[in-house]
Amino acid sequence: MVxxxxxxxxxLAAIDGVTVLQALSDPVRLEIVRQLAGCTGEGELRCGQIxxxxxxxxxxxxxxxLHAAGVIAxxxxxxxxxxxxxxxxLEQRFPGLIDSVLRATA
Amino acid sequence: MVxxxxxxxxxLAAIDGVTVLQALSDPVRLEIVRQLAGCTGEGELRCGQIxxxxxxxxxxxxxxxLHAAGVIAxxxxxxxxxxxxxxxxLEQRFPGLIDSVLRATA
DNA sequence: GCTATTGTTCGATGGCTACCGTACATGAAT
DNA sequence: ATTCATGTACGGTAGCCATCGAACAATAGC
Numbered sequence: 001m002v003x004x005x006x007x008x009x010x011x012l013a014a015i016d017g018v019t020v021l022q023a024l025s026d027p028v029r030l031e032i033v034r035q036l037a038g039c040t041g042e043g044e045l046r047c048g049q050i051x052x053x054x055x056x057x058x059x060x061x062x063x064x065x066l067h068a069a070g071v072i073a074x075x076x077x078x079x080x081x082x083x084x085x086x087x088x089x090l091e092q093r094f095p096g097l098i099d100s101v102l103r104a105t106a
Numbered sequence: 107m108v109x110x111x112x113x114x115x116x117x118l119a120a121i122d123g124v125t126v127l128q129a130l131s132d133p134v135r136l137e138i139v140r141q142l143a144g145c146t147g148e149g150e151l152r153c154g155q156i157x158x159x160x161x162x163x164x165x166x167x168x169x170x171x172l173h174a175a176g177v178i179a180x181x182x183x184x185x186x187x188x189x190x191x192x193x194x195x196l197e198q199r200f201p202g203l204i205d206s207v208l209r210a211t212a
Numbered sequence: 213g214c215t216a217t218t219g220t221t222c223g224a225t226g227g228c229t230a231c232c233g234t235a236c237a238t239g240a241a242t
Numbered sequence: 243a244t245t246c247a248t249g250t251a252c253g254g255t256a257g258c259c260a261t262c263g264a265a266c267a268a269t270a271g272c
Contacts (some may be wrong), residue, residue: 013176017210017212018131018133018136018211018267020210021127021130021131021136021207021210021211022131024131025124025127025128025130025131025261026260027124028260030127030251031123046218047218047219048217048218048219054260054261054262055222055261055262055263056218056220057219057220057222057261057262057263057264058260058261058262059219060219060220060221061220061259061260062128062260063219064220067258076219078215078217078218078268078270079218079219079267079268079269079270080217080218080219080269081218081219093210094206094209094210095206095209096202096205096206097206097207097209097210099202100200100201100202100203100206100207101123101127101203101206102201103200103201103203104123104126104127104199104200105123105124105127106123132229132230134230146268152248153248153249154247154248154249159228160231160232161232161246162231162232162248162249162250163231163232163233163234163249163250163251164230164231164232165249165253166249166250166251167229167230167231167250168230170250171229182236182249184240184248185238185239185240185241185248185249186239186247186248186249187248187249187250194220
């Protein structure tokens with residue numbers, strides 16, 4: 001039996017625009033979002049597969065920040081954790097934001 | 107004779123997307139940009155007319171930050187200083203960014 | 213059972229920055 | 243010239259935050 005639980009992400013209505021902006025204004029987190037946005041398949045990446053120039057603990061901190069801001073969703077499977085960009089939700093709440101941010105910082 | 111000089115703002119090509127994002131991720135600076143975006147006429151406001159809940163010195167600091175990031179342009183006239191949002195330039199370099207940011211944080 | 217692998221948490225640290233008050237510079241107005 | 247208005251510069255402070263290493267928890271695999 002595969003354990004697969006969804007971790008609670010902020011409700012769509014509870015996502016604060018300024019908080020999202022602050023989350024996106026860090027180079028490392030932008031790189032995380034960029035890799036999530038560019039990945040194929042389910043749109044998921046395992047945390048350890050994201051390539052960023054920081055240690056595990058720092059990476060974990062950034063994942064937590066992005067998750068708290070409502071930018072990413074998390075899914076745990078065993079010891080692994082998969083994250084994905086909440087594209088549709090963000091697009092609905094903040095139309096065009098993610099796209100223009102990614103293009104602006106490309 | 108009216109003294110009217112343009113202060114140097116970053117070249118269009120020199121504007122960094124991450125720097126712009128960082129500048130926009132502060133509530134006070136967002137409010138400044140919002141008032142500049144919403145003002146009528148020339149699109150200019152005198153610094154002292156912008157209503158933000160900080161002292162003069164702190165306001166000056168925020169103006170400097172926005173200017174250094176390339177978000178606003180400044181014009182001096184006597185002891186007064188007028189600033190405006192660099193709408194067209196930003197739109198050309200980062201299409202849709204300002205609009206979506208303002209809508210996201212409305 | 214033991215041993216990797218994966219990711220979190222904790223404590224500490226250094227740097228950045230928003231904020232203020234005061235002092236200053238400059239030009240306008242009387 | 244003096245006074246007022248406008249904005250900047252400086253020094254200091256407090257808080258936030260990105261970063262790391264070390265220790266821990268949980269699962270997978272042998």
